[in-house]
Amino acid sequence: MVERTPDDLDLDAVFQALAHPIRRAILEQVADEPESVSELAEPHDVSLAAISKHLHVLADAGLIDIEKDGRVRRCHLNAAPLSAAFGWLTRYRVFWEDRFDALAIHLKEDET
Amino acid sequence: MVERTPDDLDLDAVFQALAHPIRRAILEQVADEPESVSELAEPHDVSLAAISKHLHVLADAGLIDIEKDGRVRRCHLNAAPLSAAFGWLTRYRVFWEDRFDALAIHLKEDET
DNA sequence: GAGATGTTTAACCATATAGTTAAATATTAG
DNA sequence: CTAATATTTAACTATATGGTTAAACATCTC
Numbered sequence: 001m002v003e004r005t006p007d008d009l010d011l012d013a014v015f016q017a018l019a020h021p022i023r024r025a026i027l028e029q030v031a032d033e034p035e036s037v038s039e040l041a042e043p044h045d046v047s048l049a050a051i052s053k054h055l056h057v058l059a060d061a062g063l064i065d066i067e068k069d070g071r072v073r074r075c076h077l078n079a080a081p082l083s084a085a086f087g088w089l090t091r092y093r094v095f096w097e098d099r100f101d102a103l104a105i106h107l108k109e110d111e112t
Numbered sequence: 113m114v115e116r117t118p119d120d121l122d123l124d125a126v127f128q129a130l131a132h133p134i135r136r137a138i139l140e141q142v143a144d145e146p147e148s149v150s151e152l153a154e155p156h157d158v159s160l161a162a163i164s165k166h167l168h169v170l171a172d173a174g175l176i177d178i179e180k181d182g183r184v185r186r187c188h189l190n191a192a193p194l195s196a197a198f199g200w201l202t203r204y205r206v207f208w209e210d211r212f213d214a215l216a217i218h219l220k221e222d223e224t
Numbered sequence: 225g226a227g228a229t230g231t232t233t234a235a236c237c238a239t240a241t242a243g244t245t246a247a248a249t250a251t252t253a254g
Numbered sequence: 255c256t257a258a259t260a261t262t263t264a265a266c267t268a269t270a271t272g273g274t275t276a277a278a279c280a281t282c283t284c
Contacts, residue, residue: 004133011130011131011133011136012131012132012133015127015128015130015131016127016128016131018123018127018197018200019123019124019127019128019131020124021116021123021124024123024200027204031203031204031207077204077207079204079207079208080208082201082204082207082208083205083208083209085130085197085201086198086201086202086205086208088130088136089194089197089198089201090198091143092139092143092189092191092194093195093198095143095189095191095194096191096192096194096195096198097195
């Protein structure tokens with residue numbers, strides 16, 4: 001219960017990164033296609049400097065890669081760390097689904 | 113992209129709540145069975161006051177209910193808000209799974 | 225009622241987060 | 255070389271977060 005695995009640190013960073021609406025929106029933007037910093041900033045009502053910081057929070061959590069291409073920075077999604085978050089949540093799925101589904105999931109997991 | 117639905121606010125609170133290892137551990141503890149504040153505090157190396165704060169972060173995110181039972185507070189899991197987080201992440205599942213699985217998921221979603 | 229137990233609240237501290245504006249840097253275009 | 259464009263960095267502000275200790279409450283037990 002008090003273990004502190006590397007995975008734990010990842011989860012801290014990933015969930016923290018996902019806790020801000022602008023950062024979640026940015027992930028949605030780069031999911032469609034890689035975008036530059038100013039393209040990413042366009043729909044948000046904050047300064048470019050603020051967006052730059054959000055991008056580094058996402059990059060530090062491993063959720064985007066920032067590739068330098070001339071004077072432009074092209075940001076693309078790296079969803080891999082999301083799977084750790086997804087995995088963590090999956091263990092609780094049984095609690096929010098109804099009894100029938102919960103049973104089905106439980107049986108399916110026992111199968112494997 | 114700039115919409116700010118109530119669901120969005122939930123996600124802020126839920127992801128924020130999940131971003132701390134003690135809070136995630138507490139959710140694991142109450143998943144087994146409802147526990148009192150001091151029982152929840154026992155495995156963690158922080159003060160009871162600190163645990164009390166974490167519990168209120170979790171309660172504000174809707175993830176636990178704190179039920180008063182005499183002088184004891186019994187905390188039990190309310191996983192419902194986790195489903196919103198799970199749902200958000202699900203949209204990215206295709207990006208971390210391999211092509212074959214991704215296709216399978218895509219087909220399955222089209223089915224429904 | 226008095227003392228022990230479970231928990232919260234208050235006051236405080238250090239650091240982190242989210243934003244700003246202004247200046248600096250890097251690259252491209254003329 | 256110069257000017258424009260894309261982005262970062264620096265310096266600063268305000269508020270939030272995570273922790274502490276000590277005091278306050280509430281409840282149970284004797």
